[in-house]
């Protein structure tokens with residue numbers, strides 16, 4: 001096994017030392033995350049140059065499949081949530097190789113891969129072309145994905161790969177949304193994109209490494225979560241996408257086990273965790289006078305993060321009124337308080353769904369990086385992912401996914 005470096009017990013002081021943090025980030029994860037606003041602008045310009053208009057030539061599709069894995073796969077959830085509950089066409093995220101069996105000429109496949117070479121996205125592009133579905137591909141220029149799109153005479157949006165996929169979310173998501181706009185699924189306009197980019201810039205400024213913990217919401221969220229098991233619940237479908245994103249970055253960057261999901265669903269089952277050995281039971285038996293540095297006294301505790309949406313306005317066309325979501329969010333905060341389970345609330349802001357999503361994603365993205373740093377972990381290099389890829393390579397002679405050779 002590769003040697004794993006870092007400190008099991010988080011070291012708060014590390015987050016006050018800007019140089020130590022930058023030393024722990026040789027790949028530039030903080031810088032890449034701070035470029036989110038620039039990614040929105042750049043990808044909007046790149047998408048405008050790609051021939052996405054081709055997508056609208058054949059009218060509204062029967063269904064749209066967004067194919068890709070990891071962060072690329074999350075762009076499908078973003079398209080679905082920004083399209084909202086009244087979207088006239090099903091938007092389906094497909095996170096394994098190829099496309100669902102029913103996909104045919106009436107459908108659109110959006111194949112997304114930051115590297116332009118994930119087997120999942122390549123197999124989807126190949127399957128879409130063979131089945132006569134309309135295809136659009138998004139990813140690294142001069143990649144296998146671009147070559148496949150060209151062979152299929154499909155539009156390709158070349159998103160330069162400057163960082164790992166998880167720090168390229170906005171660069172990948174914007175072309176997916178703009179493809180969705182050409183298909184009549186979303187109404188994202190230029191002002192929404194500009195405001196989203198500005199918000200991402202402003203959050204990067206608030207969360208910059210030089211800003212100390214008491215004025216830096218990402219550092220204080222990271223320190224709050226340090227040593228706990230985070231549970232992240234979203235109050236609405238949009239907030240749930242942000243909750244899942246936070247679970248992804250906490251796992252990949254900080255290597256924390258996280259539970260994330262929709263608060264509505266959690267309220268019918270998983271909310272029981274608040275009563276259990278890591279929730280209320282841990283809190284009621286905790287010795288508040290114990291020395292926090294005494295390892296024998298460290299109790300693993302839950303920490304709840306509630307992503308609150310609040311909706312754009314109370315007349316939102318959702319099937320569930322905003323007031324119901326709001327009451328549920330208040331309820332879970334009250335439940336946590338009654339049991340002594342610590343809780344953070346992140347509240348969405350902004351005038352469009354996209355900007356609101358950005359407001360729930362940006363600060364927690366930084367928090368996941370600071371949490372990695374508090375443990376002395378390089379947030380970018382994840383040896384387990386490389387080892388996993390290496391060990392799961394197909395053996396010589398074993399079949400590859402459909403369409404790949």
Ligand SMILES: O=P(O)(O)OC[C@H]1O[C@](O)(CO)[C@@H](O)[C@@H]1O
Nearest residue numbers: 069070071072113114115118165
């Ligand atoms: O976007 P890509 O390059 O297809 O990669 C898919 C996923 O695979 C990883 O690179 C891990 O191998 C993730 O970081 C990423 O989200």
